[in-house]
Amino acid sequence: MYIPTFQDMLDAHERIKPHIRRTPIRTSAYLNELTGAQLFFKCENFQEPGAFKVRGASNAVFGLDDDQAKNGVATHSSGNHASCLSYAASLRGIPCNVVMPRTAPQAKKDTVRRYGGKITECEPSTSSREETFAKIQSETGGDFVHPYNDPRVIAGQGTCARELMEQTDGLDIVVAPIGGGGMVSGTCLTLSNQAPETQIIAAEPEQADDAYRSFKAGHIIADDAPKTIADGLLVPLKDLTWHFVSNHVTDILTASEEEIIDAMKLGWKHLRIVMEASSSVPLATILKNKDRFAGKRVGIIITGGNVDLDLLPWLQ
Amino acid sequence: MYIPTFQDMLDAHERIKPHIRRTPIRTSAYLNELTGAQLFFKCENFQEPGAFKVRGASNAVFGLDDDQAKNGVATHSSGNHASCLSYAASLRGIPCNVVMPRTAPQAKKDTVRRYGGKITECEPSTSSREETFAKIQSETGGDFVHPYNDPRVIAGQGTCARELMEQTDGLDIVVAPIGGGGMVSGTCLTLSNQAPETQIIAAEPEQADDAYRSFKAGHIIADDAPKTIADGLLVPLKDLTWHFVSNHVTDILTASEEEIIDAMKLGWKHLRIVMEASSSVPLATILKNKDRFAGKRVGIIITGGNVDLDLLPWLQ
The missing domain is CATH 3.40.50.1100 (Rossmann fold)
Incomplete structure (x- = not known):
């Protein structure tokens, strides 16, 4: 650690x-x-x-070297980390995949999509979120930017x-x-x-x-x-x-x-x-x-x- | 003029x-x-x-000489001028009388009262407002601060x-x-x-x-x-x-x-x-x-x- x-x-x-x-x-x-x-x-x-959350997200996105950046970034988030990572990724022009609870507020989903983030929905529990994410991450190869850890x-x-x-x-x-x-x-x-x-x-x-x-x-x-x-x-x-x-x-x-x-x-x-x-x-x-x-x-x-x-x- | x-x-x-x-x-x-x-x-x-409106109101209130200030200020207003004049008057510690349409939003009335302004209600028309105000002003002797003119x-x-x-x-x-x-x-x-x-x-x-x-x-x-x-x-x-x-x-x-x-x-x-x-x-x-x-x-x-x-x- x-x-x-x-x-x-x-x-x-x-x-x-x-x-x-x-x-x-x-x-x-x-x-x-x-x-x-x-x-x-x-x-x-x-x-x-x-x-x-745009602060941490931008630090992760703009800290990637060009090779890592090609596959973009991926995360799970209850909302704001997802939109902020999508936003930061859009500024750098790289893909962003996010796993989000299906119960997240519509305003937050809209924001992610507006910034070009791709949403995969999961159940509103930590266990479902982590399981769905593992699948997405292995499919895309995006650099995992955890919302906080x-x-x-x-x-x-x-x-x-x-x-x-x-x-x-x-x-x-x-x-x-x-x-x-x-x-x-x-x-x-x-x-x-x-x-x-x-x-x-x-x-x-x-x-x-x-x-x-x-x-x-x-x-x-x-x-x-x-x-x-x-x-x-x-x-x-x-x-x-x-x-x-x-x-x-x-x-x-x-x-x-x-x-x-x-x-x-x-x-x-x-x-x-x-x-x-x-x-x-x-x-x-x-x-x-x-x-x-x-x-x-x-x-x-x-x-x-x-x-x-x-x-x-x-x-x- | x-x-x-x-x-x-x-x-x-x-x-x-x-x-x-x-x-x-x-x-x-x-x-x-x-x-x-x-x-x-x-x-x-x-x-x-x-x-x-706190800008114009403060300029009027803090521009009064001490003698004029004793009787405070008075105005008619659909809302924000009233609360801003009350606020400015409270900063200087002088009275503020306001004539306000009875239909003005409750939030604006609450704000006036919070700043110590005294409200007299009138009908929501220019004519009623000006008539009610003339009465209040002659009673209090407050310096008339028109909301804009x-x-x-x-x-x-x-x-x-x-x-x-x-x-x-x-x-x-x-x-x-x-x-x-x-x-x-x-x-x-x-x-x-x-x-x-x-x-x-x-x-x-x-x-x-x-x-x-x-x-x-x-x-x-x-x-x-x-x-x-x-x-x-x-x-x-x-x-x-x-x-x-x-x-x-x-x-x-x-x-x-x-x-x-x-x-x-x-x-x-x-x-x-x-x-x-x-x-x-x-x-x-x-x-x-x-x-x-x-x-x-x-x-x-x-x-x-x-x-x-x-x-x-x-x-x-």
């Missing part, structure tokens, strides 16, 4: 800069007042394909925390949602090296709290097919992300479905950005644990904004 | 800088491809009270185009929605002085096309109580805004209700920002008149983002 280094993250940033956006920070006097904290929202939903991907995701720190002049706490742990691992990689005093808090849905239980137990616990509105956070930790989570995360906080939906609507209303349910888990946990964040400078990573606008959760 | 000058706009910018945000520019490769133009969206929906307000709105030009390195065309014409007049004030080669196009709902008909006729035509989903654009031109519109606007383009709603949803989906129907009229007119914009660098002012999230127009 190769553990990506701080230098890998710096190299990734140089490699991907031409292909990603340096996304802006949003602030809201209203949300600061509501939480008692000073909140800095890093808008990764403003990446062209609508999610931070890949040092290239983690180094890429770490560039987000680097920008966030530059844009805010330092933070007491960074909160990011946790599914497989790619963004959280990248954040750990960057902050443990350049700002070890900054706390890293992972935010997870109660209904998919495998990372929380893993963190408390001291070993990986994986659930098959959890169900939550935060559909980007369904997947379990793997060895590489567990390394970062177990060594560098300060705490994992959870929120209920209702709390996530309330936070989502609050973000749309006061930040005036379209953010996914998955991206709303950090704000939900901050609202639930105000004492912990009061008076602190808190960075929050808005991980994505690919939402089916015909199926808003507060209107269902 | 005092016509604000370029220097008034520069002075306004210095005066209001501590109180407003220098809002970011959003771009979308997808929307560029769809329109054939290079689009730069200036996100005034990211101002703290959610609309560009005020040189201080127009000078303030002009600061938006100034930032837009700085942030984009110049543009061929700037498109802004037109209601009473405050933003368009401010844009004319700034661009006619510093970038006279840049075209200024005003975008208006077909169902409230009084500015379009005025522009073609060569004199102000005012409708009483037009109806459109773009509820920020219901009011007619007045002498001061007519001065700017008639002298400096290149053209006025219109869009249907359906085209406005489609553009609104498209903006939410691909820019991942919450923008009002009123703010979506420019994109609707660009999509409808692609030949006119193809190959051009086009600035679009996203004027506001105060939306009732329980009443989205594409779900009604």
